[in-house]
Amino acid sequence: MSALASNAPVAVIGAGAMGAGIAQVAAQAGHPVKLYDNRPGAAVQALAGIDRQLARLVEKGTLQPAERQAISARLCPVESIEALADARLVIEAIVENLQVKQALFSQLEALCAGDCILASNTSSLSITSLAAGLERPQQLVGMHFFNPAPLMALVEVVSGLATAPAVAACIHATAKAWGKQPVHARSTPGFIVNRVARPFYAESLRLLQEGAADCATLDALLREAGGFRMGAFELTDLIGHDVNYAVTCSVFEAFYGDFRFQPSLLQKELVDAGRLGRKTGQGFYSYAEGAGRAQPHELHSPATAEACVVEGHLGVLQPLVERLRASGITVVQRAGSGVIQVGEATLALSDGRLASQRARQDGLRNLVLLDLALDYASATRLAISWSADTSDHARDQAVALLQCAGLRVTPVADLPGLVVLRTVAMLANEAADAVLQGVGSAADIDLAMRAGVNYPCGPLAWAANIGIAQTLRVLDNLQRSYGESRYRPSLLLRRCEAEGGSLHD
Numbered sequence: 099m100s101a102l103a104s105n106a107p108v109a110v111i112g113a114g115a116m117g118a119g120i121a122q123v124a125a126q127a128g129h130p131v132k133l134y135d136n137r138p139g140a141a142v143q144a145l146a147g148i149d150r151q152l153a154r155l156v157e158k159g160t161l162q163p164a165e166r167q168a169i170s171a172r173l174c175p176v177e178s179i180e181a182l183a184d185a186r187l188v189i190e191a192i193v194e195n196l197q198v199k200q201a202l203f204s205q206l207e208a209l210c211a212g213d214c215i216l217a218s219n220t221s222s223l224s225i226t227s228l229a230a231g232l233e234r235p236q237q238l239v240g241m242h243f244f245n246p247a248p249l250m251a252l253v254e255v256v257s258g259l260a261t262a263p264a265v266a267a268c269i270h271a272t273a274k275a276w277g278k279q280p281v282h283a284r285s286t287p288g289f290i291v292n293r294v295a296r297p298f299y300a301e302s303l304r305l306l307q308e309g310a311a312d313c314a315t316l317d318a319l320l321r322e323a324g325g326f327r328m329g330a331f332e333l334t335d336l337i338g339h340d341v342n343y344a345v346t347c348s349v350f351e352a353f354y355g356d357f358r359f360q361p362s363l364l365q366k367e368l369v370d371a372g373r374l375g376r377k378t379g380q381g382f383y384s385y386a387e388g389a390g391r392a393q394p395h396e397l398h399s400p401a402t403a404e405a406c407v408v409e410g411h412l413g414v415l416q417p418l419v420e421r422l423r424a425s426g427i428t429v430v431q432r433a434g435s436g437v438i439q440v441g442e443a444t445l446a447l448s449d450g451r452l453a454s455q456r457a458r459q460d461g462l463r464n465l466v467l468l469d470l471a472l473d474y475a476s477a478t479r480l481a482i483s484w485s486a487d488t489s490d491h492a493r494d495q496a497v498a499l500l501q502c503a504g505l506r507v508t509p510v511a512d513l514p515g516l517v518v519l520r521t522v523a524m525l526a527n528e529a530a531d532a533v534l535q536g537v538g539s540a541a542d543i544d545l546a547m548r549a550g551v552n553y554p555c556g557p558l559a560w561a562a563n564i565g566i567a568q569t570l571r572v573l574d575n576l577q578r579s580y581g582e583s584r585y586r587p588s589l590l591l592r593r594c595e596a597e598g599g600s601l602h603d
């Protein structure tokens with residue numbers, strides 16, 4: 099199905115942050131756009147805001163003055179909904195309320211042509227519910243932009259039970275023509291991004307609650323080892339805890355209380371206290387004037403390292419060996435079970451067991467576990483944890499080795515899966531379940547997480563890089579450690595491992 103003609107009239111309803119951004123995107127793509135808001139004067143005000151944005155682009159040299167004029171001329175504020183009757187596509191971005199949106203769509207369907215596409219920018223309401231009761235539910239589709247709409251590439255094209263495939267295909271092609279990266283999603287709670295991203299916040303909150311490390315340390319690990327733009331605490335402080343907590347609660351309730359989505363008491367406490375993040379001056383961090391920035395913990399070893407022994411194949415950890423060699427460490431390779439020996443210490447990538455448990459079960463002395471890094475060749479920080487019977491001397495030897503490779507070494511308490519590994523395993527698990535349940539394709543889900551929330555790698559591609567078997571082992575061990583269904587591995591991961599198949603088939 100082809101995109102809407104670029105001169106087809108588009109209507110946007112709701113002139114708030116999202117509606118204004120969407121109107122700008124559509125006008126930039128060449129459409130005549132009418133913007134309507136039931137608050138008198140709001141549409142005019144929003145267009146003035148868009149004009150300021152466009153002026154900034156001209157100043158930066160990314161937009162020609164003539165083009166700015168042409169875009170502004172295509173944008174028209176209207177003060178009555180009847181003025182939208184000629185639209186080929188109406189996108190609503192009004193208040194997030196099912197009844198109010200349903201009433202609006204009924205009104206629009208009576209007003210607009212039978213083949214006009216009605217789209218909702220809702221981030222949490224069911225497209226199926228929004229369409230229920232309409233004469234032409236097949237014409238309604240979700241067109242979920244991310245904030246700020248002119249800058250964020252992702253658009254989730256969400257199909258409800260009745261959405262016509264041709265309507266979803268047209269919106270997908272239209273979003274692409276508007277310079278966006280659209281993905282198809284089935285209308286299920288949280289669609290793709292707001293569902294698959296839950297563990298990113300949840301695992302950090304859980305690690306904090308269980309005393310793994312402080313906020314600054316956990317955030318630094320997700321950034322500097324995981325390659326995420328922000329850690330979970332600085333990000334939720336930015337989003338606002340009221341907003342982030344409400345999304346978690348709505349997904350949790352929508353999944354009938356599935357513990358995988360269980361909200362955090364720590365975050366609820368912040369909401370209850372009115373510590374909503376940057377906007378109130380206090381969240382996990384203080385934004386008061388003069389408040390210093392907390393520094394992540396780091397170990398400094400008095401020891402030095404000159405050589406190590408690599409036993410067996412290290413899998414995803416292998417680039418670390420090249421990095422050690424490049425730093426002048428002599429690396430001796432011999433057969434074994436995938437560990438690094440330095441002095442008295444044994445280093446291994448976590449498999450989701452506690453260090454103390456693994457040391458005892460596998461008979462490993464002075465065990466130091468390593469966390470996952472997005473890219474061991476370039477990571478600047480890495481978390482370690484160690485077994486209760488690991489000596490200080492052996493731990494220092496392990497730290498010295500990693501320091502020689504230029505890594506900042508950050509200690510975390512002995513919890514299963516450390517920080518980045520556990521977060522990525524849970525993101526991949528959620529992504530796999532979304533694929534299994536037909537919410538979206540593996541390629542679309544990976545794309546959505548990169549384009550919608552700037553993840554450095556799609557969770558499924560990341561799991562494939564870690565190895566499906568290793569990812570599954572981590573989840574199985576997390577589930578065994580906690581005894582909670584929260585960590586149960588997706589059947590898709592188990593099936594891929596059993597069949598030796600790929601998640602992207």
Ligand code: NAI
Nearest residue numbers: 112113114115116117135136137191192193194220221245
């Ligand atoms: P907002 O509160 O900034 O703007 C909503 C606008 O809609 C207001 O100007 C209000 O006067 C107008 N409005 C309310 N009821 C109306 C009605 N019946 N008819 C006409 N206009 C009406 O809200 P925001 O943040 O722009 O969100 C709008 C929608 O976009 C919501 O459905 C929200 O879930 C969704 N969304 C929001 C994102 C965000 O980050 N803010 C991201 C993606 C989706």
